Amino acid sequence: MMVVDTSALISILKREDLADACERALALESHVIISAGTLVEARIVTLRAGRGSDLEEIIAATISEVIPVTHERARFISDVYWSWGKGFHPASLNFGDCFAYATAKEFDCPLLYVGNDFAQTDVRAALAGSSSPM
DSSP: OEEEOHHHHHHHHHTOTTHHHHHHHHHHOSOEEEEHHHHHHHHHHHHHTTOHHHHHHHHHHHOOEEEOOOHHHHHHHHHHHHHHBTTTSTTOBOHHHHHHHHHHHHTTOOEEOOSSTGGGSSOOBSSTTOOOOO
């Protein structure tokens, strides 16, 4: 099982340097989950760029399950922000990042992401070379 963050989806859509690695990771994993909060963030970003239908194709092809944000999860996600969020920790996770982080921690599985923010947390990275220092 693996959790996907918005950054990995955007990397694929924009054909960034790690796009191929993200696609391989998604293709090799049999069960890929995404938080409903992360999905909202990804849709907002891609709709703004006129790429909403492209995102929907990726979601349909790769995502096995959308994890709902329950009351208990909302509490955990807000705690994540206090621990790792902007203004609280050098990782400076944004609001959307906290959904992906919390889902990876709850389900004890690696997180597929691109960038340096999550690397400064204790979450397990799905891509080699993206591992956390902690």
